[in-house]
Amino acid sequence: MAKNSLTLESVRHSLIRQEDSIIFSLIERAHFPINSPTYSPSHVSNSTHTFSGPLLRFVVKENEALLAKAGKYANPEEHPFFPEDLPPSVVPPYNFPEFLHPPAASININKDIWDAYVNKLLQLFVAPGDDGNYASTAASDLVCLQALSRRIHYGKLVAEVKFRESPQEYEPAIRAKDRDTLMKLLTFEKVEEAVMKRVAKKAMMFGQEVTLNKDGDHGKYKVDPSVVSRLYGDWIMPLTKHVEVEYLLRRLD
Numbered sequence: 001m002a003k004n005s006l007t008l009e010s011v012r013h014s015l016i017r018q019e020d021s022i023i024f025s026l027i028e029r030a031h032f033p034i035n036s037p038t039y040s041p042s043h044v045s046n047s048t049h050t051f052s053g054p055l056l057r058f059v060v061k062e063n064e065a066l067l068a069k070a071g072k073y074a075n076p077e078e079h080p081f082f083p084e085d086l087p088p089s090v091v092p093p094y095n096f097p098e099f100l101h102p103p104a105a106s107i108n109i110n111k112d113i114w115d116a117y118v119n120k121l122l123q124l125f126v127a128p129g130d131d132g133n134y135a136s137t138a139a140s141d142l143v144c145l146q147a148l149s150r151r152i153h154y155g156k157l158v159a160e161v162k163f164r165e166s167p168q169e170y171e172p173a174i175r176a177k178d179r180d181t182l183m184k185l186l187t188f189e190k191v192e193e194a195v196m197k198r199v200a201k202k203a204m205m206f207g208q209e210v211t212l213n214k215d216g217d218h219g220k221y222k223v224d225p226s227v228v229s230r231l232y233g234d235w236i237m238p239l240t241k242h243v244e245v246e247y248l249l250r251r252l253d
């Protein structure tokens with residue numbers, strides 16, 4: 001859809017579709033135990049000392065360097081976790097539609113997303129243990145982090161649509177830099193309740209054990225649906241709303 005015809009309904013539709021990517025990524029990650037060496041500060045160090053630190057950091061950084069060369073971060077909807085020292089793109093620039101207000105480019109909360117994911121979320125949906133599959137674990141984490149980052153930063157588009165639909169409602173709070181009022185204005189409790197119910201239902205449907213015998217393994221899911229609901233209620237939606245507030249605060253700059 002052309003960006004200028006985005007509506008609250010269409011951006012919500014995109015958030016609903018992104019739920020599928022997030023839930024599938026969590027299911028894939030939950031396939032491995034926690035594998036804590038993946039996050040240990042001293043796991044990677046090579047003889048030339050070009051990198052030392054956690055394996056996850058190494059995998060994400062290298063992947064972002066590759067995709068930066070392929071032009072990924074020329075798209076204003078993409079946010080790198082390690083924006084410092086990214087190599088230049090080797091592909092011709094594409095003229096992405098300018099839907100967002102330009103100061104949006106300064107908002108990147110990936111450090112918070114990383115911290116929440118590694119230090120809080122993982123423990124909620126991944127079993128303890130170590131099976132040595134650290135590289136595959138890091139690759140699964142990368143997919144989760146990218147899906148979460150994309151969804152949370154999509155808050156910029158949601159905020160822009162809300163602002164365009166009723167600027168007179170938002171302008172006084174923006175001028176007063178009143179975060180609390182902005183948070184109240186952009187919050188729809190009924191929508192949040194529906195999101196939490198829907199993601200639990202999707203986690204049940206996507207994460208059920210499929211067997212061919214009649215009395216399959218009912219009630220056993222690859223990721224606990226109530227945990228998925230909690231991840232949304234306690235982390236994903238609050239972080240999205242944080243992005244929305246940050247965006248609106250800069251909307252009149």
Ligand SMILES: O=C(O)C(=O)C[C@]1(C(=O)O)C=C[C@@H](O)C=C1
Pocket residue numbers: 012015158186187188189191192195236237238240241244
């Ligand atoms: O749908 C919206 O209006 C949004 O801003 C998105 C979202 C969410 O993160 O899912 C965030 C805030 C609202 O309270 C409801 C839902």
